[in-house]
Amino acid sequence: MTACIHTSRTRVLEFESNHNNYSNFCRSDYSDQLSCKPISTITSHNHQDDEIWQKLKDEARFDIDQEPILSSYYFTSILSHSSFESALANHISMKLSNCSLPSATLYDLFMGVLTEDQEIVKDVKDDLRAVKERDPACISYVHCFLNFKGFLACQSYRIAHSLWLQDRKILALLIQNRVSEVFALDIHPGAKIGSGIMLDHATGVVIGETAVIGNNVSILHNVTLGGTGKSGGDRHPKIGDGVLIGAGTCVLGNIGIGDGAKIGAGSVVLKDVPARTTAVGNPAKLVGGKQNPVKVDKFPSFTMDHVQHVNEWSDYVI
Known part of the structure; x- marks a missing residue:
């Protein structure tokens, strides 16, 4: 593989040494399959x-x-x-x-x-x-x-x-x-993702085409932000700022996860989650109940605390 990549790179560099415009590298007979728009000239400039x-x-x-x-x-x-x-x-x-x-x-x-x-x-x-x-x-x-x-x-x-x-x-x-x-x-290029994002471990993460992720969100491995079937259009979750989504979670459909919310590991979320609340389970339920959910006092994406309030969700005892 190393030899193959080296050979390909060498040939491309030799080609480009005789061509100033990247668009010349594209084959004209493939113009309907590969965009041949020229890459803007990259000029060297001094900057601190x-x-x-x-x-x-x-x-x-x-x-x-x-x-x-x-x-x-x-x-x-x-x-x-x-x-x-x-x-x-x-x-x-x-x-x-x-x-x-x-x-x-x-x-x-x-x-x-x-x-x-x-x-x-x-x-x-x-x-x-x-x-x-x-x-x-x-x-x-x-x-x-x-x-x-x-x-x-x-x-x-x-x-x-x-x-x-x-x-x-x-x-x-x-x-x-x-x-x-x-x-x-797998992250669809049509999704909209903010800044300050952490995809921890990241293996198995799937983010659909119409998903929206806010700023300062932390997402662990095997998380799916997906649709619910074959329907098109706006069909994926909308994740607010400062949200923490635990490992193995599925958030499905055009639903909202409010700012500062926390989704416990292994949850399946099918309904909106209010801001600064914790949802856990399959199907996910709000810790404290729908009428009076326990509020998260700090943005969980920053604290990365996966257990606060989650261990209050059930009476399971080891």
Whole structure:
């Protein structure tokens, strides 16, 4: 596989050295299947390294001191790049590439999106901070950036979503498919996702086309934000700010989960959940009852407390 990717990348780089416009790389006879819109020219520009980018580089150098065997990997992934955008585009392109989809092609595409929309880059950095602050298993920013597939899948989604909004849906769906194959989770590029998102572990996460997720939301593995059948249109959940969704949860249909709500692990949610309440069970019920539910005093996505109030839901005793 390594030889295959290297050969493909080399050929693409040789081709592009003689062509200034990315659109020349697209085959004209496939114009109805693959968008040949040119990628905007990426100009090099001087800018001050921001705090996150500087932190990533400092951590990379520290890791190399601890494990010199990783020097080539860290140099290729972080230290050889002049910007955060370049490092991110390169790392995701390497992850999602295969023999017929060279990493150089994906890199140019991803850099075009990231340099045109700095709001995406801001959201990416918010996600990086969110993981570092909320996940005790995350030992550094660079550890998350390089190794956390939930983080990488979310940033791949952000690029795909931008392409989706530009009506470049074939490319967006291609990225969705590669993310599903590589990272084992499925986020439709039509979904709308805010910033400060943590997909913890992330394996088995499914987020449907019309789902909406607010800011500062934490979602664990095997969570489904899905529809309820074959009906089209607006059919997926709407998740408010600061929500925590526990592992193995299914939230189905065009329902709302209010700001600061908590969904206990293994729940099946079929009805709206009010803000700052806790729902748990199959089917899910509000802790404290519908008429007087127990209120959550802090945003659970920040505290990551999965058991407060949940253990009051039943009289189950070990």
